[in-house]
Amino acid sequence: MEVILQKEVENLGNQYELVKVRPGYARNFLIPRGLAIAATVSNRKVLDEIKKQRAHKEEKLKKDAESLATRLKDVTLRIAAKTGENGKIFGSVNAIQLAQALEELGYKVERKNIDLKADHIKTTGKYTANVKLSKDITAEITFEVVAE
Numbered sequence: 001m002e003v004i005l006q007k008e009v010e011n012l013g014n015q016y017e018l019v020k021v022r023p024g025y026a027r028n029f030l031i032p033r034g035l036a037i038a039a040t041v042s043n044r045k046v047l048d049e050i051k052k053q054r055a056h057k058e059e060k061l062k063k064d065a066e067s068l069a070t071r072l073k074d075v076t077l078r079i080a081a082k083t084g085e086n087g088k089i090f091g092s093v094n095a096i097q098l099a100q101a102l103e104e105l106g107y108k109v110e111r112k113n114i115d116l117k118a119d120h121i122k123t124t125g126k127y128t129a130n131v132k133l134s135k136d137i138t139a140e141i142t143f144e145v146v147a148e
Contacts (some may be wrong), residue, residue: 001026002039004047009035016050065133068107072131077101077143087124093145094121098129101143109133121145 001023005013009030013019018039021030030036037043079097081089099111113132121127124145131139 003030003036004039004043005030005036007035016047016054018044018047062134062137065137068133069137069139072107072139072141075102075105075107075141077105077141079143079145080148081124081145083124083147087147089122089124089145092120092122093127093143095129098141098143102141 002018002020003026005015005017005019008014012021019036021036026036026038031038039047077098079093079101081091081093083089093116095111095114095116098114098116099109102109109131115130115132117128117130124147126142126144128140128142131141133139
C-alpha cells in the first residue's frame, strides 16, 4: 500500500514523501496517528501542488539567504567585554552576544545558527564565526573582542 507521510517517521521517510508500506502498518499505525494518508489520485495531486509551492518558497528563501550572506561578509562586529590583566575577559564571548550585536545592525539571526569556531573566547582579539542562514548556505563573519 502506498501512503503519503504527513510527518517525518523514523526509519521510513520525511514529510510529504510517497512511501510503500504493508497495508496493516498503514491502517493500524500510520493513518490513525495522523502520520500518513492514503495515496489516492486526489491526494497525489495535492502532494504535487504542495511540492511545487515548497520548491518556490525554498527558492525564495535561498535567494534571501544568499543576499544576506553577501552583506554579512563586509560586517565586522565589535564586542565589548570587561577585561582584566593581559586582555583576559571575565567570562567569555558567546553566540548570544554575537546575535545581539547583529540585531543592533539590523540583521536578524538566531543564536543557535551561530557557530563560534573557538569553544571559549576568553581573550581580546579578532575572531571569526560561521552563521548558518539556510540548509546549505553559511556566512563567515568577523568580530573583534575589545576591552570596555
